[in-house]
Amino acid sequence: MSKLIEPRTVSGFRDYAPNVMIPRERILQTARNVYRSFGFTPIDTPAAESLDVLLGKGGDESDKLVYRVRGAKQEREEMGLRFDLTVPFARFAAKNINDLGTPFKRYAMGPVWRGERPGQGRYREFWQCDFDTIGTTANASDTEVVLVVNELFAALEIPRVEIRVNSRLILNGLLESLGIADKAVPLLRSLDKLQKIGREKVIEEMVREAGVSASQASQVLALAETSGTNEDVLRTVSELFAGVDNKSATDGIRRLMELLAVAAKTGVPEGRIKIDLSIARGLDYYTGLIFETFLLDLPAIGSVCSGGRYDNLASLYTKQVLPGVGGSLGVDRLLAAMEELKHPWLTGATTPAAVLILQLDADLLGEYQQIAKTLRDAGIATEVYPDTKKLGQQFQYAEKRGYRIGVIAGGSEMATGTVKVKDLTAKQETTVPRAELAAVVQKLLAGPS
Template identity: 70%
Template sequence: MIDPKTLSGFRDYLPATMIPRERIVGCVRDVCRSYGFTPIDTPAVESLDVLLGKGGDESDKLVYRVRSAKAEKEEAGLRFDLTVPFARFAAQYVPQLGTPFKRYATGPVWRGERPGKGRFREFWQCDFDTIGTTSNAADIETALVINDLFAAIGIDRFEVRVNNRLLLNGLLDLYGLSDRAVPLLRSLDKLPKIGRDKVAEEMLKEAAVTADQAARVLDLAETTGSNEEVLARVESFFAGAPNDKAAEGLRRLRELLSVANAAGVPDGRFRIDLSICRGLDYYTGTIYETFLTDLPGIGSVCSGGRYDNLASLYTKQVLPGVGASLGLDRLIAALEEMKHPLLGGATTPADVLVVQFDAARLGDYQRVARLLRAAGVAVEVYPDAKKVGQQLQYAEKRGFRVALIAGSAEFEQGVWKVKDLARREEVAVPEAEVVARIKASR
C-alpha cells in the first residue's frame, strides 16, 4: 500500500476552499475581460535559459529543475512567476499581435523555498498587464481594475494605496542622490516592518547618504493626510526647484484621482501613500498595493506598478507597461481569517438535492433536475435510493439549501415536496411552480 499524501510544501484544495478559489479566479477573468484584457497561457515548463535569464543566485536556488527520462538537449525548469514567461511571450509574439497588448494570466507557479505557515512551494498567481504604451490612461485603468476586482469578489472594505516612483526620483535629483535610488528603495520598502529609525540607519550604511538626507526621504515617505494634502506637501518639497520627474509624478497621481472620481469609484478607495515603493528596481512609475481594512497586517493582497521595459533580456523592442498581480493564496488565507461569508463552508456548488425516493422514478427526478438546470439552478440527484433521512443528512452535511422529494403520492397529485433545509420547513408545490419557488427563495 502506498501512503496517500502530498509532498512537503504542496497541498490539495478541498471543496470548501476550492469553491471560493474558483469563484475568485472567475472574478479575475470577468473583470479583466470587461476591460478588454485577453487571456493567454504559457507552459509551466520553460528552458532554464529563459527562467534564469538575469542570473542571480536567488532565482537559481528557487527554480525547480525538470527532466524527462530521455536526456533532452535543453535544461528545463518550472516557472517561478508569471512575469518571466510573459516577458518571453511578449518578445516572441508582440511583433505579430501588435500594441497596446493587454493580457491576463492565472495559474500555479513553483518555488523551492522552505515551506511555512501559509507559504507553499506551489501557489497561484493572477496577473494582468498592459504593454506597449506609456500613457497614464493604462495606469489609471490598472487601479480601476483592482477596485472592480475586489468589489466583484464581494469585498467592500479595502483600500488601494497608490504612489509614483517619479516623486522619490525627483527628490533624489534634488539632492544629487539619483545613483543611490536602488539601495534607498530597498531600505524604504522595509519601513512598515522595521520602523523609521532602523530604515534611516540602513540608509546611512547601504546608500551612503547623510542623516539629513535620509530624514528628508523619510519625511516624504511618511507624509500623511488627505490625498490633496499629501500632494500639496510634495509640491512644497519642490517649491523654488522645479523638477520634471516630480511634476510628471504629481500630474499622473492627480489625473488618476480625477478620472476615478469621474468614473464613479467610491471616495476614499484610492489613497496616495508615499511610503509604498515595492522593493524591486524593475518598477519606475505608478505603484499599487491593496490592503484589506479589516486585516491590514496580512500585507498587500494585490500589488504592481509601471515599468519601463518588460522584456529587455529577450528582445531589443522596448516594451513599457503597467500591471498588477493578485496573491490568490494570501487573499484566501485572509478571507479564512476574517471568517468572510465567501468561505462559508458549503462543500457542494449545488443548491438543490433531489432525493431518490423511488428508484423506478429516476426519469422523473432527472426531468425536474433538468428543468431547474435550464433555469440556472444547480441540482444534484442522489444516486442511490437510500432512506430519505440518510439522504437529507447528506444534504445538510454538504450545505445544500433545498431538498426536493416525491414518491407515488406526490406523483399522483403532480406536486413536489420542497424542503428548506436551514428552516426545516416543507411545502408541497405543483410541478409547474417548482422552478419559480426555488429561484424566489434564494
Template identity: 35%
Template sequence: MQKPSIPRGTRDFGPIQMAKRNYIFNTIRSVYEKYGFAQLETPTMENLSVLTGKYGDEGDQLLFKVLNSGDFLSKTEENDYQVGSKALLPKIAEKGLRYDLTVPFARYVVMHRNEISFPFKRYQIQPVWRADRPQKGRYREFYQCDADVVGTNSLICEAEIIAMINEVFNNLQLPDFTIKINNRKVLVGITEVIGATGKEADFCVAIDKLDKIGIEKVNEELIQRGFTQQNINKLKPVFEFEGSIVEKLQFLTTYFAQSETGLEGVKETQEILKYLDSYKLENDHLELDLTLARGLSYYTGTIFEVKANGVQIGSITGGGRYDNLTGVFGLKDVSGVGISFGVDRIYDVLEELDLYPAETGAQVQVMIVNFGSEMTASGLSLLQKLRTQGIRSEMYPDAVKMKKQMSYANNLNIPFVVLIGEDEMKSGDYTLKNMLDGEQAAYKINDLISKIKNSH
C-alpha cells in the same frame, strides 16, 4: 506505511474552498473583460534565462529551478561542485517555475509582436511559485490574476487600473481597503536629494520592508547597503510628512527643487489624479505613500499596492508601470503597466471578515431521494428535467435509509430535497423539502422548478 503530505507552503482546496475561490476568480475576470482585457495563458515553466535578472538579487534566489530531465549530472565536472552553485546551476537546470506572470507576458509579447495589435491588453489567471519561507498570507504556490496593457505611455491606463481595483473590491463587498500609490521616479528623486544618486535599487529594496521591520531596521539596512547617516538624516522629512495627496505633492514639489526626475514623478501622479476625477468615484480609496517602493526592479513609473484594513495580512494587490521589460528580450520602447490580484490573500481576507455570500458554498441546489425499485426511473426523469432548466441537481445513487440520505444533503448544504414515494407516483406531484427551515409541500413539475429557481 507512508504518511501522505504536501510540500510546505502549498495547500489542498476542497469543493467548498474552490467555490469560494471561483467566486473571487469570476469577480475579477468579469471586471477585466468589462474593461477590454483578453485572456492569455503561458507555460508553467520558463527558461531560466527568461526569469533570472528580472526580479533583483532577492527575487532570483526565490526562483524554483527545475532539474534537467535524464542524467542531469552528465555535463558536470568535479570542479563545478567546488566552485559553487553559480557554476553548477546552468549545467543541471535550464528551466524554472514562473515567479510571476509579468515577465512571461513580456516574453510572449516579444515572441508574438508581429501578430499583436498594440496597445495590447491581456489578463492572466494562473499559479506562480516562489521559494519563500511560508507564513500566514505567504505561500510557495499561489494564484495571481494579472491585467496588463503594453504599447502605450498613456497615464489613462493608470487611472483605469485604480477604477478596476475599486470595482473588484466593491463587487467582493470588501468595504475597507486602501490603494497606495507612488512613483519610482519619486523614489529616484529622493535618492538624488539625499545625495545617494545611483543607489535607487538598494534604496527601494530596503524601504520596501518598512511595514514589516519598521523605520529603525530599515535605516540599519540602508547603512549596510552603503548609505551614510547624512543620507538617512535627509530622508526624515519624507518619512515624517503627513497630509492629503495634494499636500504631499506640494511638499514633493518643494523637496524636489533640484531633482528633475522627482518632479517628473510628481507631474505623472497629478495627471493620473486629473484623469481619475472623470470617473466620479464616490471613494477612490487612494493614498499617496511616499515610502511605497515594491521590491521588483522592473518598475519605472507609477506603482500600486492595496491593503485590506483591519486584517493582519500583507498586500492583496500590487503592480505598476514598466518601460524596459520587453527591452531585455530585444523589443525596445514598449511601455507597459499592470496589476496583480493575490487571490490567496484575498481569499483569507474574505474568510476572516466573513464576506462570502451565503450561497457560495452550495454547489448542488436540490437532491432527489432514492427510494429504489420503480421510483428510480421517475427520479432520473425528474433529474433530467431539473438539469435542463439549469438547476444543479443530483439523485442519491443508493437506495439506503432516509436518515443517511438526509445527512448527506445536510453535510453538503444542499438547500432542497425531493421525495418521490408511492403517493407522489399516483398523484404526479413531487414533495419538496426545504432543508433550512424544514418546510415541506407538494408541487407540480413547473411549480417545483419555479420554487427552486426563486429560492435565492
C-alpha cells in the same frame, strides 16, 4: 507489509477542500469577469521558463526565490518555475507583439512559485490573477489599473479596502536630487521593508547595502513618511521640488494628480485611494506607478493586490519598446483573509449544486434524472442521490454538503404529477406541481441563504 507513507503536504503548499475551493473558484471567476469588462483578453504561458528569462528581472533577492528544475537526467538546471506572471508576459509580448498589435491588454491566471518562508497568507505555491496593458506609456492606462482594482474588490464584496499608490518617478526624483540615483535598486529594496523591520533597521540596511550616508538614508525615509491627506502629501512633495528642474519628480506628481482626478470623476469612494510614499515594491523592474491593496479589517496579512508600471522589462527580450503597466491579485492570500474574516462567500458548503433530489425508489431513477435535467436546463445545479437509503440519511447528507433545497418524490407524487420541495435552511416543506418546480426553486434560491 511496507510502512505507510504519511499523506502530508510540503511546507508552504496546501490542499484545497471543496468548502474552500468553491469560493476560490468564485474569486477567479469574479476577477475574470471584471478584467473582461475592461477589455482585457486571456492568454496563458508555461509554468516553467528558461533561467535566462527569469533570473535578474526582479533583482538578486527574487532570484534566490526561483525554484530551479533539473533535466530528467539530473545533469544541469534547465529551467525555473515562474515566480510571477509579469516576467513571462513580457517574454510573451516580445515574441508575439507583431501579431497582437499595441496597445495589448491581457489577463492571465495561474500558479506561481517562490521559495520563501511560509507565513500568514504566504505560501510557496500560490495563484495570481494578473491584468496588464503593454505598448503604451499613457497615464490613462495607469489610471485604469486603479479603477480595475476598485471594481474588482467591489465585485468581491470587500468594500473596506485601501489602494495605496506611489510613483517610482517621485522616489527616483528624490534620489537624483541627493546625487544617489545610481543607488536606486538597493535603496528601494530596503525601503520596501519599512513596514516589516522599521525605520532604524531600514537606515542601517541602506547604509550597509547601498553605501549611502545615514543622512542621505534619513532624507529618503523623510519623504517616505510624509503623511496627511492626498492633497497634503502632493502639496508637500510639490514644495520639496519647487524651483528645481527635476522632470522625473514633476512627472510623477502630475500623473498621480491626474489619477486621483479621474478616480473621483468615475465615483471611486473617497478614501479608497491613498497616496503612500513609503510604497516601493521590491521588484527592480518597476519604473512609474506602484500600488498595493490592503484590507482595512486585516491589514497585517499584507497587500492582496499589487502592481505598477514597468517600461523596460520587455526590452530584455526585444529591441522594440514595449512599456507596460498592470496589477496582480494574490488569490490565496486573499482567500486566507476571507477565511479569517468569515466572508459570506465561505458558507462551508462542499457542493456547487443547490438542489438534491432524494431517491425513494430505484425504479424511478429515470424520473429523478428527468426532474434533475429540467432544473439544470433552468440553470439550477442539481444532484440526484445515488442510493435508496433512508430519508434521514439522505437529508443528513444534504445538510452536511450544504444543499439549500431537497426534492422528494415517491410513487404517490409521481401519480399526481407533484413533488415535495423542502427548504433545508428554513426547514419548510411544500408540495408543488412538477411543471412549476423550476420556478418555485428559483424563487426559494433568490431568497436569503
